[in-house]
Amino acid sequence: MNYSALPEPMVDRILVVDDVADNSFLLQAFLELEGYQVEVADNGYTALEKIASEPPDLVLLDVMMPGLNGYQVVQQIRQNRQLPFIPILLVTGHDLSALPPVDGVKVNGLIHKPVVFDELLAQVQALLRPNLQQDLN
Structure with a gap:
């Protein structure tokens, strides 16, 4: 069998944004x-x-950054109709429940700092491979 003719497996691309x-x-x-x-x-x-x-397959986005903060970045991503849907996980060390919701900020999850890597991996896998568990059953 000629293995060189097999397609390369797709590798998910993640953009990490943090100052x-x-x-x-x-x-x-x-x-x-x-x-x-x-x-x-x-x-x-x-x-x-x-x-x-x-466009990446997933964005991990810090909330508190100078210049454009994470909320503003999400708003611009979601308003850009030329982009495909990109799942976004916000990463923060702050309690976001105390803040009012911001229009146009629709994210797919939240990771708290300090990051618990098992939780991060579980959320990343769930967003990038939502049907994997069903496929395994």
């Missing part, structure tokens, strides 16, 4: 060990540029 380099590094290292392709952006503007040029 704190240590946070981005930890998330990137963990997700790459799990087999994901990870790109990093250190601010909202760079994230939007990367998303527009090559």
